[in-house]
Amino acid sequence: MHNNNHQKGLVNLILLIQITIAVGLMLFGFIFQAEWAEKFMIGVGMIKPMHTQVDYYTYIKGIEYLLCFYYFLIFPVFFMFINNKKAAAKKPVRSLQMVTAIEVDKIKQ
Amino acid sequence: MKNKIINRRSFIKGGFGGTAATVLSLKSARAAGDFDHYPDSMGVIVDLNRCVGCRSCEAACNKEQGLPEPEKPFNDYSVFDAHESGGHGGAGRRTDETRYTVVNKYELPEIDHPLYRKSQCNHCLEPACLTSCFVNAYTKTPEGAVIYNADVCVGCRTCMIACPFYIPTFKYSSAFSPRIMKCIFCYDTRLKEGRPPACVEACPQEALTFGKRVDLLEIGRKRIRQNPGGYVNHIYGENEAGGTAWMYLSPVDFGEAGFDVHVPHEPVINFVRDFLSIVPMVLVIWPALFAGFHLLANRKEQNKHHHIDGGEE
Amino acid sequence: MKLFASEKQEIPISDHFKPDGSRWTLKEKLLLGLSFDDYRKQLVRNPLNWLILIIFAIGVPIIVERFVFGLGSVTHGSNDYPWGLFLAFGLFGMVPLSASGFMLGTTVELFGRKDFHPIERLALLNGLLGYFFAVIYLQVDLGMPWRLPYPMVVSLGPAAVLFLVAWHVATYLSVQIAEVLPSFFEWIGWLKGKRMIRSMVLCLTIAGIILSTLHQGALGALFTYPAGKLHPLWMSANFLWIQFLCSAVFGGLSMLIIVSTLSKWFLAWRCDNQFLDSLDKLTLGLAKGAAFAMITYLGIKFMAIAHDKEWVYLFTGWGQYYLLELTIGVVIPMMLFAFAVRNGNAQMARVAAFISVFGVLWNRINTALIGFNWHMYQEIPHWKEVAITITIFTLYLATYRFILYRLPILYAWKGEK
């Protein structure tokens, strides 16, 4: 392939996403089966009985802002990935007709 | 408290089956009225009919909290009559850095004796001071007190802005160790151990009745019912600012006895919730929106140069 | 300075090199290429400097008094009006007038309107200084100014609106420093630093929009806490934040028109031709933006009244005062801006800008002081409070002038960029 590097990058990214999902699922299953995890979460305040709306808001806003922080880390990376003109310049833009033609060719063969 | 943990436990045991139920219950918990508040929260109901203006509560508070010496003895009743010099707007006495509670006198034409009203922190169920504090210096304890931590306070005085009852006061006199001064329900010295605050204990007339907030509401309603001519049919603090731990009974309209009757019945946090929900939206939507605008607006130039602007691009 | 600039060719400095080919030293750059004696002479000759000196002579001791004897010694120490002039003018007034940074940053960098480039750096500097001095005002007002970073590191209260203000102003201040740094790097001649910042410019601009949207709004949302204390016409739980943001848009643009006008009047020796020649056209461009923001603002002002069904208040004395604020502060400058744009009359836009900036300040003071506690009484600030406010504002102007004299803000750097 003419842009080996780019392809490699893509494969790596897909791999990374898959690993993240797998680890996430494992963690999810693990946490929701384990008694200790619940105790831990109560201990650190993740599961806390909320008696007042004020406490509840303090808690949910804290989580929201933390998520926003991570979003700010992810978004620029995603933007650069999409908007990478070096990579895009090396690949011809393929229209639907072209893609279909290729597929049709394949089927014919 | 128990209930909720058990809910979670059954959710955990039930795995995904329980998820929907829990999510639903959490969702409904977002409505303002659905928070049960601390069930054993204590409170005080102040009966204006009983208060004789003896200022015993002021004296007891002063000693219990180690506040500075007053300008006049606590058995000097001339303080009721003289509008304080230098006071803003001549609005009568208010709590300040030297006193957590004050009693004011109201001469009203419709009753033959003067009416006295004690004021102090009302210890809201959804405290405005706590809502507005950006360093979490306030805590609502399960016992019902709203306490303050001077170690983290920055002195921004937003709590004073937010409090609908004008209660937190600032130690303006100090440059190096200023702090908020406010009634804490004698939390450290008494309430924590299940004892009533000093003012309640000092009150000879039992104008202050200490007890569980739920019981106090019952007592208040009973007094109104048994003496309908003696009270207006309203317990101030039952719903004001979302409900307060300190409540009042009065023989006259509360407005005449110096209460702010315009205090909204919703907790103060309800007024900022709209903005608070917009914040994460802006934080998440704006990056893509404006990056998109940029790409749309500069398409020509980018095609021309094929260069990489770097940074986000 | 005007005199020296007309006498000597190499002044004002706009290049790394003297006419004889040697490099200016940093000290020479700081002294504007003058000898120490000449520099002192031009300082003494300028009557404005004497005025500044008098203000400092009165104000600085009062500021010292505030930090030694506490806030109670310089303010009325009011428990009913915890926020006085420092915040009403300094924080709530200065911040909207500093919205120019994000407005012009967006225009030039994000929408690619390079024609606004001559004024972009002035807008960024105006933003940076406005925020910086808003923080100074805040520091004077805070009970424990040494605990300023507490909401970031020691104890976090994320449900509070002020938490957002603290975080956003802090991060936006950093963003603005980064945005102004390129002119500083050009001036000292460190081009690597400039390129580094340039590479992040889109990131910084978008961050600027996000942070500005939120903290301009958050300053408004702060006044939803005293929901029952603030006059209903000024208080709107749903609209107050967007009103503050929207008025910041025309406040910032108007402030930029004022600053550029003052630069043209008093610092013409420092401006380059590109700036001077394009200023009228750019002023009208800014005026157009401000006019649109103002009609939007009027719209949401009345929407807020409709939303809370407060029409009845308009027929009270407070209502007339409210309408007066809107008429003088918004309607009149909006019409002036509109006529200015239609007729290509930049002078009229400048007059409008002065009125509009006054209108924004008036609105903030009405919200924070006059409409606040409308049931009770009106607080009249202590004279020392006014003195400190004026002193810090003077310091702001002096710093502003100091930077404009030197950095390539009003002119393009002639040396390597």
Place this chain on the structure above:
Amino acid sequence: MLITKKRGIVWVVAMGVVLLCSAAGRALDQSDAPESVTIGLLEELYEPVEFDHAGHTEMAECSDCHHHTAGTVTQRWNCKKCHTNPLEGDTVSCADCHSPNRFDSQYLATLDNPELYHVEKPGLKGAYHLNCVGCHQEQGGPTGCEDCHAMTEAGEQRFNAGRYSPAP
């Protein structure tokens, strides 16, 4: 502190007088009443009060104060709804019904009883003052604190009064 340990002892003495009277003859009448009662409930801040019981019996009915325990029908409309039996109680002592520790956690716990009607029964101090001050206000008796109670040194300290007055 308002309520001290000593308070208990003083109370036993004070109430002893009353109890003796009630034991001597079941049918209470004015002649059985004690001449005076020493009330030392607030003895830390105030000197004990010598209550002129005999003097007050000339001004008021027993039942005005000893509501429904003195053998006469109670005068209070609200009490009359249930307490119709004019029989005297085993005791006429205020302290036997009105707790000196009205706001103790133990006492407050008793309020949880759903069958309890008298949830707002005042404590002892409240009962005294509500009764005495209420009547004094109506009848024009003295109502100032120090009209009945002389301050002790501790009281002066508490109120910043007397020797402990703030410098003018």
